[in-house]
Amino acid sequence: MSNTLIEAFKKRRSQYALGKDLPISQQETSALIQEAIKHSPSSFNSQSSRAVILFGAQSEKLWGIVKEELRKIVPVDAFSATEAKIDSFAAGAGTVLFYEDQDVISGLQQKFPLYADNFPVWSEHSSGIAQFAAWTALANAGIGASLQHYNPLPDAAAAAEWQLPASWKLRAQMPFGSNQGGFKNKTFMDDAQRFRVFG
Template identity: 65%
Template sequence: MHNLFIESIKKRRSQYALGKNLTLSQAETTELIQEAVRQAPSAFNSQSTRAVILYAEHNQALWDLVKESLRPLVPADNFAATKTKVNSFAAGAGTVLFYEDQTVVEGLQERFALYADNFPVWSEHANAIAQFSVWTALANADIGASLQHYNPVIDAAVAAHWDIPSNWTLRAQMPFGSNEGELSEKTYIADAERFLIFA
């Protein structure tokens, strides 16, 4: 069976060998990311996901900040490996920081009290869909990316450096750039472990 969407999402892979030679201009890359976030669905059309897009010295500053935040937490004899890994993200063209606006979530909890406990969960769903949408859109433009989670270790430092609104909660970091290495093949668990079908 051929399906355009399935073929599109098959291109998405974790790319750790990143470079700065994008196939799109910075403006085109920004618009691609923005449009992918805009088109991502959210419960009650809440549109609670926020994105911060960092390029050039801002991208480098982020990953320098990550290293400094991790330094006191990682044993000294292991820090060289951590530094190498983080530097591979800094080698890319940019990073998308994914946030959730808690004011939106809290507003929905107040307006729809019956579902109050669910809105934080649905907010996380919306953010995950936005991450997947951006990642897939980048992959289809031949731009490599991966998804990282250095929050909450870096949250306060990032918020202070870029004056992030206090009601935004950091959920993930997506470094992106040109594909400078081969992408690994994806493996799958057996269908019998994953699906139940009743017909």
């Protein structure tokens, strides 16, 4: 079966060998990320997803924040491996910070109390879809990326550094850049273990 969208999904892979030479301009990269998130679905069309797109020194600053927070909790004898991993993210051209606006969620909870318990869950769904959309869009532009979850370690420092609203809750970080390495073959479990089809 051939499907253009599925073929695009197949290009989305975790890239940990990142470089700073993007195949398109920063402006084009930023517009690509914004369009992908803008057209990602959300419950009640809430559009609760927010993003901070950092390039160059600003991205490096983020990973410096993460590194210093990790230094406080990672044992000294294990820190060199942790530092190398964080440096690999900082080696990229930029990072997308994915947020969910809690004011939007609480507003929906007040407006639709019957679904109040569901809105935080649906917000996580929206964030995941936005992340996948942006990642796929980057991959199809020839830009490598991976998805990281160091929150809540850098949350307070990042919010202060980039003067972000208190209602924005950090959900994920996506370092991106040029593909400096290949990809390993991806293996899949048997379809019979994952899917049930009736009808």
